[in-house]
Amino acid sequence: MANGLVIGLVVFTLATFIGFEVINKIPPTLHTPLMSGSNAISGIAIVGALLVAGDRNWQLTTILGLIGVVLATINVVGGFLVTDRMLQMFKKKEA
């Protein structure tokens, strides 16, 4: 289990560096869409919620997981759709 923790830390650190490198230069025009888009990605918690909610034996864990699935789905669906709605409006030239 401690081994899993160490691997997790390795993955976390490397992913953080990738995040810094990839997003490094971002024009102010896109600050809001980047925020809402990355916000939708943080809805990845849905994967965790699904794993927790998956048990067929009803118990507190399942219920908490299902609530988590609802909240995370709102996060994912709302986040991606609203980002798309915004980006659709960004135009280079007069329509």
Added chain:
Amino acid sequence: MNEFLPSAIELSYLVAAALFIVGLKKLGSPATARNGNAIASVGMLIAIVATLLHQNVLNYEMILVAIAIGSAIGAVMAYRVEMTAMPQMVGLLNGFGGAASALVAVGEFWRYITSIDAVPVSETVTIVLSVLIGGITFTGSLLAFVKLEGIIGGAPITFPFQQPFNITLLGIFLAGSAWLILDPHQPWVFLGLIGVSMVLGVLFVLPIGGADTPVVISLLNSFSGLAASAAGFVLTNNMLIIAGALVGASGIILTEIMCKAMNRSLANVLFSAFGSAQTASSGSTAGVTGDQIIRQIDTEEGAMMLGYAKSVVIVPGYGMAVAQAQHAVRELADQLERLGVEVKYAIHPVAGRMPGHMNVLLAEANVPYPKLYDMDDINPEFDRIDVALVIGANDVVNPAARHDKDSPIYGMPILEVDRAHHTIVIKRGMNAGFSGVENELFYQDKTMMLFGSAKPVIEQLVSAVKEF
């Protein structure tokens, strides 16, 4: 098949993570951003489908119901929300993400203490950490939402001994965590920890004023990612760890950009806001004497100045968002361009309540983004600009930031509208900005004040300019 499936799921996660990275990369350029968002959403779909194939996920009916409910709510929110309300929307979604991550940790904790005797220390630590970050993200975001909606005022809320109180709470949290690590079978202690982390979220956002909101929203965005990562540690799931870390990094970058734009450190924004009410009041009384006069004009005169100008720079602020005046602004710009006036927009990085707030509103009003200029690009041009039109912006155009060492906003980079030949300021009244600082721009010889709510004032300007 059974040996193949776990590897297939892991490989799907790898694909999803790669799609997230590509998507984020493409979100960094206006031409590819929409594409990037779509790519990231495909990544999410792959991750979700792969997880549903997991051998432990059996509760399909209920899960599909939950996903359907969440999708419906999310879609309705995304299509109904006004562009002016985007900061609230992002705040609320941050909160939901944080809550979902915390619930994962709580659920895992319950499963552990009901099913096995010895809970590994590393599990308890990651669960407690996940509850802390997720809880703070949840209640902090909800409070930010409530503040932005105007349900409670945007001013910083402080009480005596706030910082010692926060530190005590954090101490209680650490002590409770230590207890739980020694003996995990203490549901009440665990419930206490959940409560404390939620209270900490409220206390974290409570003292932060309206003008500092872009920093807090960015930071909560980062937290929502870190919360997902923490949940990933609880479940030893790399998908969650990677995606969460990416979001955590992007939120930190935005936070840093916002802090730089105000020339303040993050610690200063988070903690000195405790005292901002006091410093601000002393700054305003010191900065202004009674004999200063303001020059007020009406919309006819304003239209005259704008219509006969060669070049106009529009500086929008939160006031434009509140008044929903972005369409009227665009119409005014159209009319001015019809008369041959060159119109540009100058956007301060922290104008509004969220990074990029003004850009989104102007995009909604069909203003092409190449007409929007960043602070560094437009400032050298103000010398040659005939009229700078300030709409509901205040602190970001206050010249005191350049020279008044006693001013709370001293050192903050500003849009130098005072160097334009003339400045017209549209403002509801003479109230100070959110920082509580008087703005000496309003008293300068070249500055004309046009009082009123942004939308009706600009609509009057439009009809006056149309007469030309």
